[in-house]
Amino acid sequence: MTTYDPAMLPAPTELTAPWWSACDGQRLLVQECGACGQRWFTPEAICIHCTSPVWAWVESPGAGHVYSLTVVQRAPRPEFEAPYVIAVVELDDGWSMLTNLVGRDPGKWQNGDRVQVTFRPVGARRVPAFESAVAA
Amino acid sequence: MSLRDVAIVGVYATKQAKQLPDRTSLDLALEAIHGAVGDAGLAIDDVDGIAVEWPGPGGLQRHDGASWARVLGHPMAWTSDGLFDNSGPRGVLKAAAAISAGLCSVAVVGGGQVARRVGSEPIGSGDVLEFTDYVGAYVMTQFALAAQRHMHEFGTTPEQLATVSATIRNHGSINPEAVMYGRGPYTADDVLASRVISTPLHLLDCCLVAEGGAAIVLTSAERATDLDCKPVYLLGGGMDVTDPHYTQPPRLDRTGWLGQPAIDRAFRLAGCTAAEIDAFMLYDATSFEVIRQVEMLGLCGKGEGGAYCTPANIGLGGATPVNPDGGLLSYTWLGAQQMTLKVIEAVRQLRGTAVNQIPDVNLALATSSASATHHYECVVLGNDR
Ligand SMILES: [Zn+2]
Numbered sequence: 001m002t003t004y005d006p007a008m009l010p011a012p013t014e015l016t017a018p019w020w021s022a023c024d025g026q027r028l029l030v031q032e033c034g035a036c037g038q039r040w041f042t043p044e045a046i047c048i049h050c051t052s053p054v055w056a057w058v059e060s061p062g063a064g065h066v067y068s069l070t071v072v073q074r075a076p077r078p079e080f081e082a083p084y085v086i087a088v089v090e091l092d093d094g095w096s097m098l099t100n101l102v103g104r105d106p107g108k109w110q111n112g113d114r115v116q117v118t119f120r121p122v123g124a125r126r127v128p129a130f131e132s133a134v135a136a
Numbered sequence: 137m138s139l140r141d142v143a144i145v146g147v148y149a150t151k152q153a154k155q156l157p158d159r160t161s162l163d164l165a166l167e168a169i170h171g172a173v174g175d176a177g178l179a180i181d182d183v184d185g186i187a188v189e190w191p192g193p194g195g196l197q198r199h200d201g202a203s204w205a206r207v208l209g210h211p212m213a214w215t216s217d218g219l220f221d222n223s224g225p226r227g228v229l230k231a232a233a234a235i236s237a238g239l240c241s242v243a244v245v246g247g248g249q250v251a252r253r254v255g256s257e258p259i260g261s262g263d264v265l266e267f268t269d270y271v272g273a274y275v276m277t278q279f280a281l282a283a284q285r286h287m288h289e290f291g292t293t294p295e296q297l298a299t300v301s302a303t304i305r306n307h308g309s310i311n312p313e314a315v316m317y318g319r320g321p322y323t324a325d326d327v328l329a330s331r332v333i334s335t336p337l338h339l340l341d342c343c344l345v346a347e348g349g350a351a352i353v354l355t356s357a358e359r360a361t362d363l364d365c366k367p368v369y370l371l372g373g374g375m376d377v378t379d380p381h382y383t384q385p386p387r388l389d390r391t392g393w394l395g396q397p398a399i400d401r402a403f404r405l406a407g408c409t410a411a412e413i414d415a416f417m418l419y420d421a422t423s424f425e426v427i428r429q430v431e432m433l434g435l436c437g438k439g440e441g442g443a444y445c446t447p448a449n450i451g452l453g454g455a456t457p458v459n460p461d462g463g464l465l466s467y468t469w470l471g472a473q474q475m476t477l478k479v480i481e482a483v484r485q486l487r488g489t490a491v492n493q494i495p496d497v498n499l500a501l502a503t504s505s506a507s508a509t510h511h512y513e514c515v516v517l518g519n520d521r
Contacts, residue, residue, distance in 0.1 A: 010264050041267075068282070068284050070280035072333075086273050
């Protein structure tokens with residue numbers, strides 16, 4: 001998964017632009033509710049836990065563990081070089097995301113592995129992925 | 137008024153094939169409409185409710201309802217727009233609600249589809265998804281994530297997944313209408329020997345991609361008695377929707393039991409239990425989906441679906457036969473109308489006219505889903521109101 005057509009990334013919306021801008025600066029943002037304090041992803045205009053419209057972008061430490069993973073052997077487009085790993089990562093600060101696991105033999109990953117966010121370039125932009133949090 | 141006041145009076149499936157190069161989505165949909173209306177002993181002029189889609193090329197995807205009034209040559213009293221809303225258990229339940237409310241009298245649900253594919257690439261969500269596509273995710277990878285977590289939590293094995301695939305594919309092997317007719321028989325080892333698509337799913341754990349059309353005609357149970365056909369009654373049904381299309385991580389703890397409320401509602405309305413169902417048409421986009429559903433149906437305990445799904449239970453002569461037509465794994469998958477074909481197979485089993493007929497079917501279940509990720513619907517059908 002070394003190259004990717006940046007045109008495949010949709011243009012950010014008014015709601016999602018701050019998230020993408022933060023990625024460019026290698027920071028992982030998440031929405032946090034001003035009323036109930038909970039966090040969520042993907043972006044929504046209101047809190048998905050209590051419907052409050054009062055929320056703020058906060059920086060996530062980007063630390064978590066693997067909840068589930070799949071080693072993809074058949075890529076959807078030539079820009080993706082199989083095998084690569086797609087995972088659901090559960091963040092320690094109370095949310096989860098669909099992402100890639102990188103920096104290790106795809107067959108070595110297991111549920112529960114500790115991971116830390118990293119950012120990989122996609123054209124001129126950067127997107128989050130996760131690497132092992134245990135020093136190699 | 138209730139679902140029991142509505143009957144399915146006509147069904148029709150076109151030829152299903154990997155490719156139908158001489159067909160368009162529109163003429164497949166039209167063949168299905170005419171076929172189902174004819175099967176009911178009705179005429180096109182009787183149709184006053186329509187929920188039929190024909191995704192491109194040549195279609196008006198998501199805005200098809202109003203178009204049909206013009207194409208069929210007379211105004212409609214009730215229409216429905218949108219992919220998936222016009223198919224399978226969901227389309228049937230919405231049309232039944234319209235009929236029982238008196239909004240229309242004769243409704244058609246279904247559609248047709250060719251050329252959804254681009255080359256031989258895997259099927260994506262159909263939408264551009266801002267937080268899914270850059271990861272390299274597509275539909276099968278999402279199913280795979282749910283399956284992998286189930287294996288992690290419950291010890292479900294690749295051999296158990298493969299046994300589901302082999303069993304259902306073997307039903308299709310002997311169904312002359314199936315796209316994969318004559319292919320097989322398969323063993324679990326054959327499935328495990330096929331190439332890996334996205335762990336733990338092998339090629340033979342994943343549904344087909346094919347083309348075709350399908351339609352169902354519904355009317356009131358009262359009107360059905362005047363028709364020259366054997367009506368099948370809608371006894372119960374339910375829907376469960378959790379997320380927008382493939383946008384959210386398919387976490388087993390959040391969406392793994394997606395559909396449980398729909399199943400509970402369907403059996404409550406029908407006044408029966410899963411144990412009383414004679415034939416199960418379960419949405420089998422992957423082998424794992426069958427394991428997930430037998431657990432939700434209560435045919436076994438949570439986490440025991442892998443062990444439950446042996447030929448002795450889900451095979452043609454089994455205690456709870458699943459997908460006698462070969463399912464999505466072997467009969468056909470055609471975009472959205474494979475959901476309609478689940479209902480059609482249920483109707484054929486109840487009528488006693490199915491190709492791989494299960495003896496003495498009096499209650500049948502048909503389900504549809506975007507597995508363990510965002511939506512699930514089901515209907516309980518019976519020969520008696
Ligand atoms: Zn809140």
